[in-house]
Amino acid sequence: MIPGVSITEILTLTSILFFIGVYGFITRKNLISILISVELILNSSVVNFVVINKYLYPEMLQGMVYSIFIIAVAAAETALAVAIIINVYRRLSSVEVRETETMKY
Amino acid sequence: MEKVIFYILAIIMVASAIASVSNRKMLRSVVYLLFVLIGAAGLYFLMDYNFLAAIQLTVYAGGIVVLIIFSVLLIQHIEMELEVAKPARRWFTALLCLLGLSIFLATIYSHPFAVTQTSSTTTVAEIGHALLSFEKGGFILPFEVISVLLLAAMIGAIVIAKGGKEIEPKKPIEDMEFEKILKEAKIKAEEKILEKEATV
Numbered sequence: 001m002i003p004g005v006s007i008t009e010i011l012t013l014t015s016i017l018f019f020i021g022v023y024g025f026i027t028r029k030n031l032i033s034i035l036i037s038v039e040l041i042l043n044s045s046v047v048n049f050v051v052i053n054k055y056l057y058p059e060m061l062q063g064m065v066y067s068i069f070i071i072a073v074a075a076a077e078t079a080l081a082v083a084i085i086i087n088v089y090r091r092l093s094s095v096e097v098r099e100t101e102t103m104k105y
Numbered sequence: 106m107e108k109v110i111f112y113i114l115a116i117i118m119v120a121s122a123i124a125s126v127s128n129r130k131m132l133r134s135v136v137y138l139l140f141v142l143i144g145a146a147g148l149y150f151l152m153d154y155n156f157l158a159a160i161q162l163t164v165y166a167g168g169i170v171v172l173i174i175f176s177v178l179l180i181q182h183i184e185m186e187l188e189v190a191k192p193a194r195r196w197f198t199a200l201l202c203l204l205g206l207s208i209f210l211a212t213i214y215s216h217p218f219a220v221t222q223t224s225s226t227t228t229v230a231e232i233g234h235a236l237l238s239f240e241k242g243g244f245i246l247p248f249e250v251i252s253v254l255l256l257a258a259m260i261g262a263i264v265i266a267k268g269g270k271e272i273e274p275k276k277p278i279e280d281m282e283f284e285k286i287l288k289e290a291k292i293k294a295e296e297k298i299l300e301k302e303a304t305v
Contacts, residue, residue, distance in 0.1 A: 002111055008218070009111075015209040016119055016122075019206045020119070022202055022205070029188055029189070029190060032131060036173065039173075040125065050148075050149060050154060058221060058224055061227065065235060065247075067157060068160060075168055075255075076255055077258075078169045078172055078173065079258055080261055082176045
């Protein structure tokens, strides 16, 4: 644990980050910006896992291992999303959300 | 000392996150995201999870951010400004997010956390043994599943980004019928011309 910092302060920080990510996810109109907001949300949840592991069960490894898995899934998700965005840009010459309202050709 | 460092990191992370979702230039918002991720790595260092901090720096800050920057550079001009949502919609969303945040904070501050005072350092060897152990509490199955997932994501990303054959837009049926009639008329006209030449 961090000396002098309680668990509620860190959970407050991660909640603030999570809702900033949600705000960006809803208000942004661009596929890449939405991807950035998703990364914010994922990162705040990873910090939550780690903090709860460290403060409540310091001798266990579950939170840490699951945060490693979340980071791996986030990397896979970003690679796929970037591939899809580049393909969408090649077909539509735009990455705005309203241009991609149909998933047909 | 740690308290001061934690607060500095927290302020940097929150300010960068707000800048990241509200900046109108896309490349800048990616760089602000990088600051948030590095701040999270700093939190892991403070909590004595060195291995996780190293993973955070290499995978998130080194891999994901560079990937997003590449896609931004491929897709649009650096100086192009993004369009933003209508102000009414933005305020409504901000209000909803504040509501959700207050619910979260009320739950967090009312829950009695049984914080232990013991502090133990996790070594990399322990993590490796836990990841690859078959016994109770081992993580060999999720570890293998995640490796298959990464392979599938890699192949899928290559297949999607390479793109298939370009699909020609289909002509509407009316156009095709019209062309057929035109062709027949042309053949008839040619036959007539041939007949005329023959009679002459």
